[in-house]
Amino acid sequence: xxxxxxxxxxxxxxxxxxxxxxxxxxxxxxxxxxxxxxxxxxxxxxxxxxxxxxxxxxxxxxxxxxxxxxxxxxxxxxxxxxxxxxxxxxxxxxxxxxxxxxxxxxxxxxxxxxxxxxxxxxxxxxxxxxxxxxxxxxxxxxxxxxxxxxxxxxxxxxxxxxxxxxxxxxxxxxxxxxxxxxxxxxxxxxxxxxxxxxxxxxxxxxxxxxxxxxxxxxxxxxxxxxxxxxxxxxxxxxxxxxxxxxxxxxxxxxxxxxxxxxxxxxxxxxxxxxxxxxxxxxxxxxxxxxxxxxxxxxxxxxxxxxxxxxxxxxxxxxxxxxxxxxxxx
Amino acid sequence: xxxxxxxxxxxxxxxxxxxxxxxxxxxxxxxxxxxxxxxxxxxxxxxxxxxxxxxxxxxxxxxxxxxxxxxxxxxxxxx
Numbered sequence: 001x002x003x004x005x006x007x008x009x010x011x012x013x014x015x016x017x018x019x020x021x022x023x024x025x026x027x028x029x030x031x032x033x034x035x036x037x038x039x040x041x042x043x044x045x046x047x048x049x050x051x052x053x054x055x056x057x058x059x060x061x062x063x064x065x066x067x068x069x070x071x072x073x074x075x076x077x078x079x080x081x082x083x084x085x086x087x088x089x090x091x092x093x094x095x096x097x098x099x100x101x102x103x104x105x106x107x108x109x110x111x112x113x114x115x116x117x118x119x120x121x122x123x124x125x126x127x128x129x130x131x132x133x134x135x136x137x138x139x140x141x142x143x144x145x146x147x148x149x150x151x152x153x154x155x156x157x158x159x160x161x162x163x164x165x166x167x168x169x170x171x172x173x174x175x176x177x178x179x180x181x182x183x184x185x186x187x188x189x190x191x192x193x194x195x196x197x198x199x200x201x202x203x204x205x206x207x208x209x210x211x212x213x214x215x216x217x218x219x220x221x222x223x224x225x226x227x228x229x230x231x232x233x234x235x236x237x238x239x240x241x242x243x244x245x246x247x248x249x250x251x252x253x254x255x256x257x258x259x260x261x262x263x264x265x266x267x268x269x270x271x272x273x274x275x276x277x278x279x280x281x282x283x284x285x286x287x288x289x290x291x292x293x294x295x296x297x298x299x300x301x302x303x304x305x306x307x308x309x310x311x312x313x314x315x316x317x318x319x320x321x322x323x324x325x326x327x328x329x
Numbered sequence: 330x331x332x333x334x335x336x337x338x339x340x341x342x343x344x345x346x347x348x349x350x351x352x353x354x355x356x357x358x359x360x361x362x363x364x365x366x367x368x369x370x371x372x373x374x375x376x377x378x379x380x381x382x383x384x385x386x387x388x389x390x391x392x393x394x395x396x397x398x399x400x401x402x403x404x405x406x407x408x
Contacts, residue, residue, distance in 0.1 A: 036365065037365060037367055216366070216367075217366060217367070217369075217370045217386070217389075218386065220367055220370050221370050221373070221374060224374060225374075256367055256371070260371060260374065263375075264374075264378065
């Protein structure tokens with residue numbers, strides 16, 4: 001069925017790096033503790049700069065547009081998957097649209113947390129298949145270190161900032177997809193204050209309720225199960241087996257989650273792309289960053305069957321199977 | 330019961346990367362077997378998948394020793 005094809009990829013991460021050893025000076029933790037539990041060695045952060053999510057999104061988008069050979073002025077739609085945009089209002093996508101001068105494009109944000117890029121990809125696939133749009137810029141971008149409690153050693157170690165982008169045109173489309181959510185688990189990964197439930201005031205700040213809270217073991221287990229099962233379902237719909245996938249781009253939250261996903265799917269980790277060691281959990285950006293890095297390294301060959309899978313706050317999850325190709329610009 | 334003990338011993342040894350000889354009933358998962366909090370979760374998931382039982386988080390939190398894990402799985406399979 002016709003739908004989306006990737007025309008170009010790009011990514012951006014902040015220059016400022018915080019290694020595990022840097023964190024040892026700020027928190028009661030150690031490089032060994034962090035690496036053994038997460039696989040993370042270092043992360044990039046906007047901490048200390050006046051940059052925001054849209055700055056990373058714009059940089060990633062410019063790279064993807066250049067690599068696709070597509071002018072921003074020809075875009076019909078700019079979609080930013082994020083849960084840490086520049087402002088509660090307006091959308092980060094509108095800031096990106098302005099910076100790129102993509103004046104013809106409609107623009108909006110999509111919040112499915114770390115699953116956002118796959119949600120966006122499925123929506124873009126439908127939009128392109130319908131014929132109502134021809135060019136879509138899809139960006140996954142998050143600056144979650146702006147929301148971490150640097151005094152909470154269970155979460156401060158996990159996150160990094162970044163953005164990844166794809167320019168999409170019409171092509172063969174996604175071969176199989178699966179999206180899902182379980183809102184009963186909303187409390188497991190949450191920023192309690194700062195929205196309409198608990199606007200930020202002195203009390204919420206004193207209680208640090210404007211920062212990320214996480215039920216780690218619950219989220220770990222849910223992520224392994226959701227990411228593996230979503231990918232398995234998408235594979236069935238694509239008429240493929242997980243073992244047929246040349247590459248798996250799984251949300252980079254924790255290396256041990258990825259190992260659990262591979263075990264549950266009964267495949268080896270060899271096809272799983274990894275960058276969590278260098279960037280930490282970059283939210284909705286992690287999959288498109290990994291995709292762009294693989295593309296730039298020449299590791300994606302037309303015809304390769306690739307799988308994407310993610311799970312995140314919500315809880316949300318999603319997976320998609322596609323055959324790598326270059327669509328028509 | 331013997332079969333379950335043997336199967337569990339192999340499974341736990343593999344998940345926690347320890348020698349089967351270390352898996353005495355009184356062996357503490359954390360202090361004796363070196364399991365961190367995620368390893369306990371990984372162990373629960375491995376038990377669920379291999380034995381087809383569902384272990385709640387409350388039940389998982391009550392596990393201290395290898396013997397506790399044996400008892401829990403036996404009770405689950407007998408239920």
